[in-house]
Amino acid sequence: MPSLPFPSPKKLCIYTLSFLSFLLTLAITLFIIPWYRAHSYEVSYFTEILRLEDLDSEYASVDIREMLDIEQPPAYNTRRTPLIQDIPQLRSWDWQEMMRLHPDGTAPYTGQEFWIYVGGTPKKSLSFPFNWWDNLSLFSRPAGSCVDEDYICAAFNRGFDRLVERYHTHGKERTSGASLAFVDCDVSPLFCDEWAVDPVMLAHIESVGPCRKVKGEVMRAACTVKYRSVSLPLKTMPFSRKEMVGGKKGVPVEVFPSAEEQVRQLVMWDGVPAALQAMGNEVFEVVADAIPRK
Structure with a gap:
């Protein structure tokens, strides 16, 4: 039986270069471009937020006679604003430093606890080939990250924002010592891809030990840290709420808590994640062990 002809060195070189070019194109298309798109969008956002904060600070401290000579800050209804007001917004490149955690996910001491709201606006439907590209890309597209229905995304964004505002004025209502922060997956898709979270969710971080x-x-x-994420809306709640139907002489009917009431019950007390998991809610847990398990 005659043997198959072996390709010449020239053809072999062409085949090899073609294959490597294909792999390089694939890497650029599915990895480098999506990463750069997400990173540059996030950097642009935080640069603009810092610029506006500096502008507000400068304008507030200037003498009234000099106000016409400097750039005036844009009105709040026309400027770019954070999804949630008055609490830290985490960034994908230094969120561990912001939360005083080590790069390996462990903590410098026990007792650290955070509730992180994971929010965003509804996903946008894209036409071919952009939908195909996004599905295969290793990094998500900025702007449009919430996988729930539009009204659910809006309700929880608004509910958590109101919750933060309430705690600034009624802080004594809250017994939990956990700090609050948020991440906007529209702005920081690299963060949300790293954590494998999709809005809307609440993430809970707690340093529990042991330490080394x-x-x-x-x-x-x-010290060992537990990372938990809770899917929203909740399936069950540790309490029920009733409303009167039919006026003062009506019938009390159980209603499911609103978005604000749900997040409020989560962040108000300690020990909530374990209780939610026992009640059948979706709670995902990852542990960064300070001491490797045997």
Whole structure:
């Protein structure tokens, strides 16, 4: 049986270069371009937010006679504003530093606790080939990240914003010592891809121990941290609410809590994630162990 002809070195080189070009094109299309698109969008957003904050600060401190000589801040209804007001917004490149966590996900001490609201606006339907490209890309597209119905996305964004406003004025109502922060997946898709979360959700971070000493230039401690994410809306609640139907002489009817009431019950007390999981809600947990398990 005659053997198959082996390609010449020239053809072999052409085939190899063609294959490598295909792999390079694939990497650029599905990895580099989506990453750069997401990163540049996030950098642009935070740059603009910082510029507006500096502009507000400068305008507030200037003498009234000089106000016409400097740039005036744009009105709040025309400017770019954070999804949630008055709490830290996490960034994809330094969220661990913002939360005082080590790069490996462990914490420098026990007792740290955070509730992080994961929000965004409804996803936009894209036509071919952009929908195909987004489905295969390793990084999500900015602007439009909430996978729930439009009214659910809007209700929880508004509800958590009101909750933060309420705690600024009625802080004594809250017994939990957990800090509050948020991430906008429209702005920081790299963060949400890293965490594998889709709006709307609440993430809970708690450093629980045990701890170990880590040797280095400076001796430091590393403590185990539990990362949990809770899907919203909740399936069940630890309490029920009733409303009167038919006026004062009507019948009390149980109604499911609103978006604001749901997030309020989650962040108000300690020990909520474990209770929610026991009640059948979707609670996902990842543990960053300071001491490797045997």
